Amino acid sequence: MPSYKFHYFNVKGRGESTRLLFAAAGVAYEDLRHGGEKWKEEIKPKMPFGQMPVLEVDNQLFAESAAINRYLARKFNMMGKTDEEAAVVDMFSDLMYDVLTKLPLFVKDEKQKAEELQKALGGKVKMVYDILEKQLDGKDYITGEMSLADIVFLYVTPNLLAMAPNALASYPKSTALYKRLTELPNISKWLAQRPQTAM
Amino acid sequence: MPSYKFHYFNVKGRGESTRLLFAAAGVAYEDLRHGGEKWKEEIKPKMPFGQMPVLEVDNQLFAESAAINRYLARKFNMMGKTDEEAAVVDMFSDLMYDVLTKLPLFVKDEKQKAEELQKALGGKVKMVYDILEKQLDGKDYITGEMSLADIVFLYVTPNLLAMAPNALASYPKSTALYKRLTELPNISKWLAQRPQTAM
Incomplete structure (x- = not known):
């Protein structure tokens, strides 16, 4: 099983769709919630599009919440069989x-x-x-x-x-x-x- | 090779992304352009979401232009390998x-x-x-x-x-x-x- 880290703000917002997907699949992940100066100075410059949500899978970073969800849904067998x-x-x-x-x-x-x-x-x-x-x-x-x-x-x-x-x-x-x-x-x-x- | 029909209006609009994808892949399809009474009375009621663009693949209908594009990109090997x-x-x-x-x-x-x-x-x-x-x-x-x-x-x-x-x-x-x-x-x-x- 890969290591999943999910980067977002401490709100439901766009990120909650991904958190619901993890919950539904019963898959463990780190639910990281950033904000303030740490987000701006330390995290933001490392994010692919300078935005969150971002999914980190074994050190690879994926942006765009709907794209993240499609990726995970495929891994979690929630994207159909064909x-x-x-x-x-x-x-x-x-x-x-x-x-x-x-x-x-x-x-x-x-x-x-x-x-x-x-x-x-x-x-x-x-x-x-x-x-x-x-x-x-x-x-x-x-x-x-x-x-x-x-x-x-x-x-x-x-x-x-x-x-x-x-x-x-x-x-x-x-x-x-x-x-x-x-x-x-x-x-x-x-x-x-x-x-x-x-x- | 499946039979592809693409249903849209006679404009570029949202549909042009799919037409460009077909062009880039060099794959043949029927570029159907509907309008007027025929669209409203005959075609619209048959479309899954009552909207276009719609992609018809061997009689199955798919709606939502970005979803259509992701489907075709996968078929055309333009969605990566993994x-x-x-x-x-x-x-x-x-x-x-x-x-x-x-x-x-x-x-x-x-x-x-x-x-x-x-x-x-x-x-x-x-x-x-x-x-x-x-x-x-x-x-x-x-x-x-x-x-x-x-x-x-x-x-x-x-x-x-x-x-x-x-x-x-x-x-x-x-x-x-x-x-x-x-x-x-x-x-x-x-x-x-x-x-x-x-x-």
Whole structure:
């Protein structure tokens, strides 16, 4: 087993998708959380793109959170068995990431935030969860077996629910998937034990 | 060899990255360009996410342009030889896509457009091409062998140059890579013969 170190800030943010992936796979890693002067002066200059998250595998550094997740999902057998299955996992993962780009997570102005949220709920959010509701028909996980797509779903959905607590009310299959994932022993344990952070 | 059909609108847009990938690999495909009523009534309901681009491989449909590109790059041996090489190709590809998200491609207001462009040029654009300039030191292609990362570079860079013609002036290695790629016989042929479209 390689040695995995995961470099990020002490927040959930983009990095939490990778931490959820490690938790789901039950694979050990060092959950390194940097900040302040040490990050700027010591760590940042060593990171491939001067940014985090970064995954360190036996001293090789990988950047870009979605790319990191695809790499790990392949190692953890959560990327399907064939190139075609991987493409399906990949397209549903990217579909879920698309939701995040439409949520006004960092908009400060309350009026603008409310407007953008309503637009997202009637647009991309509805589109994505409508697709999932169909896709989950007769399936326990998005692509059949548990995959990266479910982990990205598990990462994105709380961001949605934090802004719109009833967003899944008319989506019973997505609601059930969310419950199923959070109740998996490995994931439930992580959710209970992870560092409490504001974001 | 599987039968490839590529479904998109009659524009370059998101689809052009996949067309460049087919061109670079010298692989035949049907370049289907939909629009109007036929798209809305006949094609759209059949597409997995109700959107294009979509890649059809022996009757299986794949959505999400970046996922399509990763699938094809694997088939075309442009995704490295190991999982680790694939992760490096993937992270540089995503780095290039990041540039696009910062370019004000669809901003109508001229003043706002100019402001956002200046911000991008001093921010993400500078960051990315600074990284490339270092990365390309001693290499003909971004990750050594030609890969998906170079194709995404080739797709993104003209969008940048259309808005800021001198953007690469202080980046000799990126400029050389751009020239090298556009002069490859397969790519040069596609650039000369592709349908002329406004976008």
